[in-house]
Amino acid sequence: MKFGIVIFPGSNCERDCYHVIKNVLHQPVEYIWHADTELADFSCIILPGGFSYGDYLRAGAIAHFANIMEKIKEFAENGGYVIGICNGFQILTESGLLPGALQRNRDLKFICKNIPLRVENTKTPFTSRYQEGQVVNIPVAHMEGNYTVDKKKLASMKKSGQIIFRYCNAEGEVDEASNPNGSIANIAGICNRKKNVIGMMPHPERVSEKELGCDDGVHIFLAILENMLKVK
Amino acid sequence: MFKAKIKVTLKDAVLDPQGKAVEGALHSLKYVHTSHVRIGKYIEMKIREKDEKKAAEQVEEMCKKLLANPVIEKFEYELVK
Numbered sequence: 411m412k413f414g415i416v417i418f419p420g421s422n423c424e425r426d427c428y429h430v431i432k433n434v435l436h437q438p439v440e441y442i443w444h445a446d447t448e449l450a451d452f453s454c455i456i457l458p459g460g461f462s463y464g465d466y467l468r469a470g471a472i473a474h475f476a477n478i479m480e481k482i483k484e485f486a487e488n489g490g491y492v493i494g495i496c497n498g499f500q501i502l503t504e505s506g507l508l509p510g511a512l513q514r515n516r517d518l519k520f521i522c523k524n525i526p527l528r529v530e531n532t533k534t535p536f537t538s539r540y541q542e543g544q545v546v547n548i549p550v551a552h553m554e555g556n557y558t559v560d561k562k563k564l565a566s567m568k569k570s571g572q573i574i575f576r577y578c579n580a581e582g583e584v585d586e587a588s589n590p591n592g593s594i595a596n597i598a599g600i601c602n603r604k605k606n607v608i609g610m611m612p613h614p615e616r617v618s619e620k621e622l623g624c625d626d627g628v629h630i631f632l633a634i635l636e637n638m639l640k641v642k
Numbered sequence: 643m644f645k646a647k648i649k650v651t652l653k654d655a656v657l658d659p660q661g662k663a664v665e666g667a668l669h670s671l672k673y674v675h676t677s678h679v680r681i682g683k684y685i686e687m688k689i690r691e692k693d694e695k696k697a698a699e700q701v702e703e704m705c706k707k708l709l710a711n712p713v714i715e716k717f718e719y720e721l722v723k
Contacts, residue, residue: 468711475708504711511713516659558656558714592659 411638413439414452416482416498418473423459423495426615431456434618435631442478449481453638454491457482457498459551459613469512469554470500479505491535491634492607496552499599499609508602508609509567510559515552516592522551524624525590527598527612528578531571534605535637539629545582546575546626548612550590550598555611557593557600564594575599575610644689644697648719650710651682685709689721697721 413431415424424441431439442449444462449455463472473479479501486492486507494502502508515521524547529540540546559567567573575598579588589596591611599610614627652658658680665679691697698721705717 467708471708471711503713509713511711513656513714514659518659518663556659560655592657 411437411635412450412452413437413454413456414442414450415439415456415458416442416444416478417458418444418460418462418476418501420462420464421458421460421497423497423613423615426613427456427458427495430615430618430628430631434628435635437635444473444476444478446478447481449478449485452485452490454493454634455482455485457492457494457501458615459496459498462497462501465497465554468500468504470497470502470504473497473501474505483507486602486607489604489606491638493536493630493634494607494609495613495615496550496555496611499611500554502607502609507607508600509563509572510557510600512554512611513556513558513592514554515556515590520551520553521555521590522549523590524549524617525598525612526578526580526582526588527575528582528584530573530576531601533571534574534601534608536601536608536630536633537574538637539633543582545578545580546629547617547624548575548614548627549616550612552591552611555591555593557591557597557611559594567600568595570603571605572600572603573597574601574608575612644691644694644721644723646685646687646689646697646701646719646721648685648687648701648705648709648717649682650685650705650715650717651680652714653716656714682715694721
């Protein structure tokens with residue numbers, strides 16, 4: 411039952427994730443170096459936020475060719491839980507583990523703020539502790555969070571329940587006014603068809619303790635843990 | 643030795659927020675007849691390869707693997723001796 415957090419050159423949210431797993435969930439957790447070629451016995455891999463390789467070329471584009479990513483692809487293909495947060499989400503789309511792509515924000519500005527999200531699918535190992543339609547507050551901090559995918563793929567993602575979180579207003583209504591970055595269909599987080607890989611722009615690790623004003627995010631990590639125990 | 647000149651641009655169906663902002667700026671500068679502004683990347687590199695066909699194959703491969711994201715971008719290139 412061990413969590414692993416990958417560090418790329420330029421990652422900067424790995425310690426927040428480490429803190430939540432170790433001191434809030436009280437679970438074993440280790441860092442994984444991007445240049446490693448072997449992956450130890452982990453139950454869940456976290457790709458943290460940051461600016462891997464300076465976001466050069468495209469956010470996540472270069473990280474996708476780091477040594478360890480090959481092993482992480484295998485891990486994901488074998489059903490292992492992978493969660494990509496912010497830059498981690500960008501790496502997952504670049505590597506093809508998740509569909510679509512993340513473009514520059516609609517208004518070309520870095521957005522850093524708390525934001526309400528509507529939980530769209532609770533039948534995933536990451537969202538099983540939420541209620542469908544529940545509004546959770548999780549902050550975003552990104553420049554390239556404008557999710558895009560072609561219409562056909564979007565329709566198939568909707569059908570197979572791959573849309574997990576959408577930006578909404580405080581009442582849970584998903585409308586254009588509450589779309590911070592121009593994402594298609596207000597998408598903030600998605601998963602793959604098998605539902606073992608999730609990517610999201612908001613940062614749940616930043617709202618995982620009541621002392622920080624909100625613990626809406628901790629339920630994602632707790633859900634992973636509960637589901638890991640079930641699988642075992 | 644060849645020099646590859648590579649252009650990576652967004653696919654036509656993909657919205658370009660940068661292009662939109664630049665178009666707005668051009669209009670405010672009174673260039674009101676401009677439209678469809680799209681912004682892309684220009685990449686150039688040298689390739690140590692004698693055979694032009696092989697060099698072209700490599701450029702294609704590099705574009706598909708890394709230089710362009712096929713989900714949202716397209717590319718074109720030329721090779722110069």
